[in-house]
Amino acid sequence: MEVDIQELKAGNEQAFRQLMSVHGKGIFNLCLGMIPNREDAEDITQDVFIEAYRHIGTFREGAHIKTWLFRIALNKCYDHIKYFKRQKRHGIMQSLFDKDDNPIELPSNFQHPGIAIENKEHARALYGALASLPENQQTAFTLYEMQGMDYKQIAETMSVSVSAVESLLSRARAGLRKKLHAYYSRNASS
Amino acid sequence: METKQDIEDQINRAFESVKNTEPIELPSGFSDKVLAKLHAQPTYIRSMYTISPLLKVAAIFILILVNIFTLRLALSPQPTTAPTQYVTIKDFVNDYQINDANEELLTINTPPHEQP
Numbered sequence A: 001m002e003v004d005i006q007e008l009k010a011g012n013e014q015a016f017r018q019l020m021s022v023h024g025k026g027i028f029n030l031c032l033g034m035i036p037n038r039e040d041a042e043d044i045t046q047d048v049f050i051e052a053y054r055h056i057g058t059f060r061e062g063a064h065i066k067t068w069l070f071r072i073a074l075n076k077c078y079d080h081i082k083y084f085k086r087q088k089r090h091g092i093m094q095s096l097f098d099k100d101d102n103p104i105e106l107p108s109n110f111q112h113p114g115i116a117i118e119n120k121e122h123a124r125a126l127y128g129a130l131a132s133l134p135e136n137q138q139t140a141f142t143l144y145e146m147q148g149m150d151y152k153q154i155a156e157t158m159s160v161s162v163s164a165v166e167s168l169l170s171r172a173r174a175g176l177r178k179k180l181h182a183y184y185s186r187n188a189s190s
Numbered sequence B: 001m002e003t004k005q006d007i008e009d010q011i012n013r014a015f016e017s018v019k020n021t022e023p024i025e026l027p028s029g030f031s032d033k034v035l036a037k038l039h040a041q042p043t044y045i046r047s048m049y050t051i052s053p054l055l056k057v058a059a060i061f062i063l064i065l066v067n068i069f070t071l072r073l074a075l076s077p078q079p080t081t082a083p084t085q086y087v088t089i090k091d092f093v094n095d096y097q098i099n100d101a102n103e104e105l106l107t108i109n110t111p112p113h114e115q116p
Helices: A005-009 A013-034 A038-054 A065-097 A117-131 A135-146 A151-158 A162-189 B004-017 B030-040 B044-075 B089-096 B100-109
Strands: none
Touching (some): A013 B030, A038 B030, A065 A151, A117 A162, A117 B004, A151 A162, A162 B004
């Protein structure tokens, strides 16, 4: 099903509803992959479409609307992550005096409805490790492992080359493995 | 005590845990919520965000100008206004004595019966 870009640019609400019905689920699941909390992911998805409606005039004819929406969604997710990191900054002093040197900060509001219950604890640890990686590695890993995108699609969405995606994925996996190893070793010894 | 192999297994399970993520449907009425939010948000919020950085830049610029002005004022050489030194009492008297013009004025303003 295609969305009429001209109608969208003309401000047609029906075309906008069509855009949400075609791409809403994909954007919502991408946001859930980046921020594993149903309410937060839904709020961000709403903001993505509001931004898309307001800035549809800047959308270049011939480009893929899905890629454009994914980029908006990723930027919104980064903003959300940065906002929560800033909120946590006041806890740095406290953490300096804490004996608890956990290698992974487990997400407190982890609530991903798409992950099976028996996998929740492992997924939570993985998300904790993922949060400590640089943004681009985090994105490449999420798009590949959770969204099932291929290298070419990821490269297009992230505006990088295919080889850069391969490198990002390899570094993300190595980083995650290191963090998870420290986490599980610590849990095993305690 | 868990072995190295157990830890490796747990790491692999963590990687596998997100691979079979079930795609989630959007909540019902999502489009209506978005449209309601879109119409409820006033447009001036955006203009506030665009003006704010400009104001910050202007404030910083003014602050820099004030600082430069203050520094220049503080570092510029001040004209010295040292008091005149009198070597003898005669010099002092010469400087402060009534001169001829002043004497004349005194004579003019003196009433006739007091004039010599």
